[in-house]
Amino acid sequence: MAHKKTYNANELKTQHGDLIIEGPVSSDKLASYSFHEHLTAFRPPAQQHQALIGIANLEEGRIIIARHRDTIVGYVTYLFPDPLERWSEDRMDNLIELGAIEVIPQFRGCGAGKNLLIVSMMDEAMDDYLIITTEYYWHWDLKGTGLNVWEYRKIMEKMMNAGGLEWYATDDPEICSHPANCLMARIGKRVDMETVQRFDRLRFMNRFMY
Numbered sequence: 001m002a003h004k005k006t007y008n009a010n011e012l013k014t015q016h017g018d019l020i021i022e023g024p025v026s027s028d029k030l031a032s033y034s035f036h037e038h039l040t041a042f043r044p045p046a047q048q049h050q051a052l053i054g055i056a057n058l059e060e061g062r063i064i065i066a067r068h069r070d071t072i073v074g075y076v077t078y079l080f081p082d083p084l085e086r087w088s089e090d091r092m093d094n095l096i097e098l099g100a101i102e103v104i105p106q107f108r109g110c111g112a113g114k115n116l117l118i119v120s121m122m123d124e125a126m127d128d129y130l131i132i133t134t135e136y137y138w139h140w141d142l143k144g145t146g147l148n149v150w151e152y153r154k155i156m157e158k159m160m161n162a163g164g165l166e167w168y169a170t171d172d173p174e175i176c177s178h179p180a181n182c183l184m185a186r187i188g189k190r191v192d193m194e195t196v197q198r199f200d201r202l203r204f205m206n207r208f209m210y
Contacts, residue, residue, distance in 0.1 A: 001093040001128070003060045008122040012066070014110040019073065021115045023064030024123070027056040030063060034071040038104040041139060055079050060096055064120045066103060066112045074103035076116040078131070086172060086205060087132060090198050094191065098133035098165070105144055117163030127188035130195055133165060134172075137180045149180040160184050170203040 009022035035049035042048055055061040055077050066074035081087035081097045103112045120126065140152045147155070157167065165184040175181045183203070187196060 004123075004125040004128075005062060006123045006125060008119050010115055010119050012111060012115050014107060014112070016106050016110070017068050019066045019068055019107065019112060019115075021064065021066050021112070021119045023119060024062040025056060025065050027053045030056055030065070030072075032070075033065070033067060036071050036073045036104050038106070039072070039075075039102055041102045041141065042100055052077065055099075060093075062096075062120070064116050066107065066116055068107075073107050074101075074112050074116060076101040076113075076120060078120070081132070085134075086202055087134075090202055092130070092195060092198060094128055094195055095130045095132065095199065098131060098160075098163075101159075105141075108145075113159045114162040117159060117165075121163050121186075126186075127190050129186075129188050130191050130199055131163075131165065131186040131188070132199075133160065133184050134175060135160075135182050135184065136174070137178055149178075153180045153182070157182075157184070168203060171206040172203075173206075 005024045007024065009020060012019040012021055030053050035045050037045050039045050039048060043051060052063050052075060056063045058079055060080055062078040064076045065072050077099045078096050079099055087095065087097060101113060101116060135156055137149045142149065142152060145152065164186040168183045168185050170183045172183065175183055
């Protein structure tokens, strides 16, 4: 499968300054921007910056960023699922995972996350993919936001809905380990029924164990 990528961009005006939401962004362009010190949800900022550059170099990898002038203040990543997770077991070349999304505290609540999803889906090639995301409450900034898990989950679902992702049931043990965790997915317009059926089998791999 050819992984076509078409650049798109939106401008988002906020009380803290204007943001450019753009992508997919090349590894060279990512390397040329500063990476905000408060992007710490997954790794120390310098390490996460390098991780995004690495993803952008992957054939299927996509990085959409929110930037304030020349500083990245938010991003969302798309790539094949982690080889250690069940979602990679069927080796589907049209299944990609929204692996991480993060916005610095200063620009939360102004639509930056929602617009990262909107710009992502402006690329017509995204309709060739079945896109999944696995949401785990231990990645959420509950302390920084002051929200409980259910309030945060509601905000997360609403943001994902802006990109066309919807909740799907699964028996994945890690997702089932807490009721706030969830699987969400977007089935592109050109995804065939065989892909959907293979995805359904991945969602319920434990159904014959009982």
